[in-house]
Amino acid sequence: MIKVGQGFDVHRFTEGRPLILGGVNIPHPRGLEGHSDADVLLHAITDAILGALGKGDIGTHFPDTDPEFKGVDSAKLLEKVWTMVEESGLMLGNLDATVIAQRPKMAPHISRIRKRVANLLRADVSDINIKATTTERLGFTGREEGIASMAIVCLTSRE
Numbered sequence: 001m002i003k004v005g006q007g008f009d010v011h012r013f014t015e016g017r018p019l020i021l022g023g024v025n026i027p028h029p030r031g032l033e034g035h036s037d038a039d040v041l042l043h044a045i046t047d048a049i050l051g052a053l054g055k056g057d058i059g060t061h062f063p064d065t066d067p068e069f070k071g072v073d074s075a076k077l078l079e080k081v082w083t084m085v086e087e088s089g090l091m092l093g094n095l096d097a098t099v100i101a102q103r104p105k106m107a108p109h110i111s112r113i114r115k116r117v118a119n120l121l122r123a124d125v126s127d128i129n130i131k132a133t134t135t136e137r138l139g140f141t142g143r144e145e146g147i148a149s150m151a152i153v154c155l156t157s158r159e
């Protein structure tokens with residue numbers, strides 16, 4: 001059996017918060033606004049996994065009205081969702097994700113993010129691909145108002 005899911009998320013920049021992408025702290029003058037730590041990349045990945053499972057989305061499982069998730073580390077949310085995958089008898093086929101940001105330059109951080117995501121999913125790094133693109137200064141990401149991320153995941157039966 002093969003299950004595929006996709007995820008997309010956007011968070012706006014704000015002053016005075018650290019920038020966390022893919023569970024990794026990225027040096028940058030501004031962070032992202034959100035009820036959680038606003039890790040837009042992990043949110044897209046989490047939504048892609050929930051999509052493959054046919055189990056709704058991140059906001060359904062972890063509502064942004066619930067004080068329990070105020071400032072939560074998004075890696076913890078991803079770990080909870082990954083437990084659902086393991087309990088369903090599925091395993092990772094592969095995951096591919098894109099960070100859409102004019103800045104910061106993601107290339108120096110991609111390897112660390114890949115390893116962190118692989119670690120969170122107990123997966124091989126070769127099954128995780130993380131990439132980045134600008135929008136050539138067009139739109140809200142191009143104006144550096146925020147960062148968007150998209151992800152696609154393939155889950156397969158364990159046998």
Ligand SMILES: Nc1ccn([C@@H]2O[C@H](COP(=O)(O)O)[C@@H](O)[C@H]2O)c(=O)n1
Nearest residue numbers: 101102103104105106107132133134135
């Ligand atoms: N925030 C970003 C955006 C892009 N990159 C890298 O640069 C390459 C070219 O990006 P274009 O948007 O001009 O096509 C892209 O393929 C990435 O390797 C990056 O590191 N960080």
Ligand SMILES: C[C@@]1(CO)OP(=O)(O)OP(=O)(O)OC[C@H]1O
Nearest residue numbers: 034035036038059062063064069
């Ligand atoms: C992660 C959650 C929960 O803290 O909050 P946010 O950081 O606001 O993120 P978003 O992607 O808007 O929606 C999911 C939320 O329920």
